[in-house]
Amino acid sequence: MIGADKENSMMAGSDPLQVAHGVFVRWLKDFQDKKMSPKRKNIMGLLKELNKPKPSLKRKLNSTDESDPIYPLKRITLKNPRERERLMRLKLMDLLCKWNNVMTVFPVDPRLIPSVLAQSQSGIPISNAVFKSQMMVLQSMLQRFVKSIPEYQSLCEHDQAQLWSQNGDMVNALVLAKCLSQQLPLSTKIWWLLLCMENSLDHITKSEQLQDLSQSMVLKFEFRQNMSTKDYNLMEKLIQDINSYSFSTCWLCFITYACVFQTTPNSRCQCDQPDDRVNFGVSILDIVSCLGWKQSGFLTFLENLKEFSLIVKNSEMAEKVDRPLIEPFSYVEQMNVTAMVTDVANSFRDISMGPDMVQEMLMMSLNVPTSKRFHNQVLMVWHKRFHVIMNKFENFFELDSPLKETLVTEGMLQSLGMLVYWLEFLKCPWEQANFILGGADLLQYKQLFASHKGLKPTPFKLADFLEPGEELEVERVQHTVQSGYEGLRMLVNDWETFCLVLLFVLFQPAWKTNKSEFKGAGKLSSWFETILIRKTLFKSQKALEKLQMIDHLASAVNYVLKLR
Known part of the structure; x- marks a missing residue:
């Protein structure tokens, strides 16, 4: 134990790369007499890479190339799988608790339900103004939830702003994809527009006007009428792909968490703390496994949401329209x-x-x-x-x-x-x-x-x-x-x-x-x-x-x- 303490005290004042090298050397000694699994082979490959004399090794610590075997160094963890799974379950419960605390009042623009009723009576699509207003209401609620997440709070203000600017529309894109689905009943689509909160479901089921509408009714949005054929067809395909990925609505809190920390090499280059963002991305994949979802399918799901959100954001949507005023009286x-x-x-x-x-x-x-x-x-x-x-x-x-x-x-x-x-x-x-x-x-x-x-x-x-x-x-x-x-x-x-x-x-x-x-x-x-x-x-x-x-x-x- 004295020798170990001495070794630790020496490592404390050493270069970080030497510390990492020492860690892997100890691991190697433990694995030498055991049959090497594919995971251990990866560790051996990483050790060999570290042992190679490379003068530019320090520079690679700041690399944004995910194929680099030492990027990022902070990804290396020593927790065993059982302990990590326990932590992921605790994280899920924490997210669910924060979500329920924030979503105490269901978010709804007062013109939304009259717009749905107007469409059923006259075929008038939901206007740009009502759609944008409801999306802003949802974003306000979602941002309150995101700001309560410790990982988000740990980032600098610049990175927080970058994350929200790049990914803040992804959950709204998911909501819109559900509303444009051909398979979901009308009440479920409206429920999605209200972020699937239980109290909002009561509001929908108690509305006699909504109950009188056909459940097969397709919601129409004004901004789709001005889209090019190419964007329209791409949107249809993305809607189908997004809706093909099934998950329980109770985990919309985790979907929001995953969307916010969704990153690409290009987006990481714009951040002051890129390593931290990748750490959160790794924990997201662990949570996906904990939920029993396929990681590859989930990553594709996030990419589709990102692409869909960009199409909606870039679509032609007038800042001021008269049509919200033609909704019928309540x-x-x-x-x-x-x-x-x-x-x-x-x-x-x-x-x-x-x-x-x-x-x-x-x-x-x-x-x-x-x-x-x-x-x-x-x-x-x-x-x-x-x-x-x-x-x-x-x-x-x-x-x-x-x-x-x-x-x-x-x-x-x-x-x-x-x-x-x-x-x-x-x-x-x-x-x-x-x-x-x-x-x-x-x-x-x-x-x-x-x-x-x-x-x-x-x-x-x-x-x-x-x-x-x-x-x-x-x-x-x-x-x-x-x-x-x-x-x-x-x-x-x-x-x-x-x-x-x-x-x-x-x-x-x-x-x-x-x-x-x-x-x-x-x-x-x-x-x-x-x-x-x-x-x-x-x-x-x-x-x-x-x-x-x-x-x-x-x-x-x-x-x-x-x-x-």
């Missing part, structure tokens, strides 16, 4: 819209026009011109109604009274233009009266016409408010209203859409101004615009072009008001 969203529309309708009903206004409407049916007081009263009632509607939203409610008054006043013409449109759209005078009049007004209106037998209400038209004898002006106003009406008709053709457009118009002055105090109210206009586009299935630019037609109606209203 049940909750539709309930919110219905509640808002009900509030708008109640605001109309709660504020009455008054008996005098109802009498004037009766006189209009007898072709009697309305009074100036009637127009002022109409403006006052609708100003009050608009104020009540806007006050239901917190961002407006919190404003000071002068600011509220400013917004309501600035949006009056546009809002009245929308009222003119809806009255023209309804055409039926009874429906128009039901829209304009409050609860008490409507009852009086019906009683007045019931008491004058043979008298029927006439439909409302903005041109009726012009002075008699102004034929040219009547024609001009009618033309302006008609152009605005035709422009809006394709977009606004039901009560809910009309209410959404009205809300958009009411808050639009706050959105257009640069004043900080109106910022919160301005967001409401943008929000209603988004809901409107989603509901009508219009692309953003086309919808905005239609909404500009409100200006035509507003100009016609403005002209009529100036005459009074």
Whole structure:
């Protein structure tokens, strides 16, 4: 023992190559009297290589050539196979524990499920924006898991960044390959999009909308439509090869671990600690053997994932697309819209026009011109109604009274233009009266016409408010209203859409101004615009072009008001 200690103390201060040489000499003595296995022959070959006098031996320690028998020196371990297998099992359990700790909440973009439903109904592929967003959500979760791995933490910041940059998309590529599989049922594909977490599986199985879809449905992605034939065919082959390698989803934690530390000689050249990365690669192969998987098949699997991830990353994917906005409403969203529309309708009903206004409407049916007081009263009632509607939203409610008054006043013409449109759209005078009049007004209106037998209400038209004898002006106003009406008709053709457009118009002055105090109210206009586009299935630019037609109606209203 004293001699051994002395030998060890001498080796501690020696050159590393001499230390390695001494280790193999001792091994050789132990194996001389035993039958040499192929593994021992490899050790003998390595010893002979070390014994050869090579002046460039130190330089070869930094070699990146895997065929070099001494590359890397750190790969040499003295642990026996049983001890190494025990360590690999512990490593697997550690990875599984860290994975479950990180994945406590299943990752999902809120637009993903509506996109799947939209595809089932209209055949629209999952858009680039939704696909990229979901992949970013997955990557965020995966990166949190990777950062918890001790081997990753032991690397310098440069090598960590290199690893994630080179291999961070490989698990996403695996997820996508599963989603594009022809054999897997739809629920399993969506489960893969949520990283196969048990709590996400419950979410899928409890979704009645998803359960109603055909399980043989093939998920389509927008980016595939723009791929070249060569890339498309290569992708199909890689998808088939990737899906042919079977493994339990519970070991997705190890697949992620293996993907992150997947290396090539070229990638190692860019790192500050290439030997450490190779060490982890060696332990990965040991874990593969521990799981009972074939090493050669697993390495091919990783190479296919790498190639597939590069194809997806380099495919043509627009940074900004309009299509995410055409996803159908969820049940909750539709309930919110219905509640808002009900509030708008109640605001109309709660504020009455008054008996005098109802009498004037009766006189209009007898072709009697309305009074100036009637127009002022109409403006006052609708100003009050608009104020009540806007006050239901917190961002407006919190404003000071002068600011509220400013917004309501600035949006009056546009809002009245929308009222003119809806009255023209309804055409039926009874429906128009039901829209304009409050609860008490409507009852009086019906009683007045019931008491004058043979008298029927006439439909409302903005041109009726012009002075008699102004034929040219009547024609001009009618033309302006008609152009605005035709422009809006394709977009606004039901009560809910009309209410959404009205809300958009009411808050639009706050959105257009640069004043900080109106910022919160301005967001409401943008929000209603988004809901409107989603509901009508219009692309953003086309919808905005239609909404500009409100200006035509507003100009016609403005002209009529100036005459009074």
